[in-house]
Amino acid sequence: MNSTWAVTLATLVKDIRLEWRSKDALNSMLFFSLLVVVIFVFSFDPLAEESRHIVGGLVWVAFLFAAVVALNQTWARELRNQVLDAYRVSPAAANALFLAKVLGNFIFVSVLEALMAPLFVVFYNLHVLGPAWQLLPIALLGTWALVVNGTFFAAMSLRTRSREIMLPLLLFPISIPALLGMVAGTTAILSGENSARFYIVLLLTYDVVFTTACLALFETILHAE
């Protein structure tokens, strides 16, 4: 067990260090979601009242697209110099690698969200009417939901032709309930019309179910031959 955590930590630190030096994923995600925000502003141009009802959807669609950009790069990085093959033959637990990748992506996407959230407030003149602190659990659970499945499917699409397009095709259908929970929960809080508690529970259920499924199946996917 201890060695599993050691491997997880080592891989995570390595990924963060790589990202810190290159800033590939973060920069491309940031600029991409900035573009999405600007395009949304031009195409909808809503009043403050309307924007409370639509911005939940816009925020999460922007983050979903941006997350795909980062997720596509996570495993591609390991293909260079046959790192992934080396990992496959090493005795280290497959789930340690998976957890490290998920945590890394979780950190990157969370940083992106923290940086982008003020922009949404500025562009859409947002003023939260409900209990704002509930946005935090929704953001954390929702990001985990996107990232855990995204990392799994990115590992899957690694073995396919045109892998960059494959990831969203696999990820989006499975993510629909999580996306619905995030969007509806965010809208409920922004408009203050109803409680978001159900959506938090829904996201938590989704996270528990799919984290378990990913951990149970990742080894099979990594070693599939």
Added chain:
Amino acid sequence: MKRLFPILSVVTAILLAYALYLALAVAPTDALQGDVYRIIYYHVPSAWTAFLLFFINFIASVQYLVSKKPSARAITKWIVIVIGVGGAIATFLPPVRAQIPAGMEPSAVATTVLALPAFYFVIGWLFAGDRLDVLAVTTAEVGVVFCTIVLVTGPIWARPVWGIWWATGDIRLTSTLVLWLIYVSYLVLRRFSNSAQTQMMAAALAVFGALDVPLVYLSIWFFRTQHPQPVIGGGGSMDPKMLRVLEFSWLAFLCFAFLVCWSRFRLELLRREVEQAHAMESLAGAADSAKASLPLSRSAP
């Protein structure tokens, strides 16, 4: 076995024709909707068939994953038994019973839950190894076709009856659509990946899809109870004459689906045999040319 195929084809054609006759001429006209409602004799049987095929796909995928990982066999078996038997018993307990929507019998729900271990063991007993994967491809493809029929006939009926083509918040519409999307992505994955790992990945994706469907249902169920919609198809009781036609229609559709699955199953088996034969042939050819030529010319085709 092969001789049965033409016989079954003829029987299915007769059944389908008779089902069409029953649906158009024998079934009574609906008091409120008029003749438009007759589309349910195609819509509902297609839906039931599609769900059954997706269910078989899920079971076959789990069996395939287990067959490749023998260490998981015992635990999966027990999980399936516990879910099936425990779920069936749970439906009769008062707190669970209160959650079952009105109009649904607990015994019917219990039977549905028991279908999980029943199918699991029957499919595990009938199919083995790569045949499980062939079964999974077959049922996914045919299931998508039937699901498409459902999604096309639904709006055709909804437009005159509800006044709208599509009700976004409706639980059945949305969960069927998501189910269809998941299985289309399943087929896309199989199409785009032609390596040896495809079968494993597809089986894993099928498991993810099956886990997703209850969550979709849950999320929309709450969504709808918050914003009630005036669109709830069915509900209430059905004229026994209509029900009989519907059941007969389902029988015809099941036969048809079985027939299509059967021929697709054989086709897929043949395709894999041919592929294997090609691979063996090129291996043998490579060995021959390596033997005949000098070691230096090994890189030449």
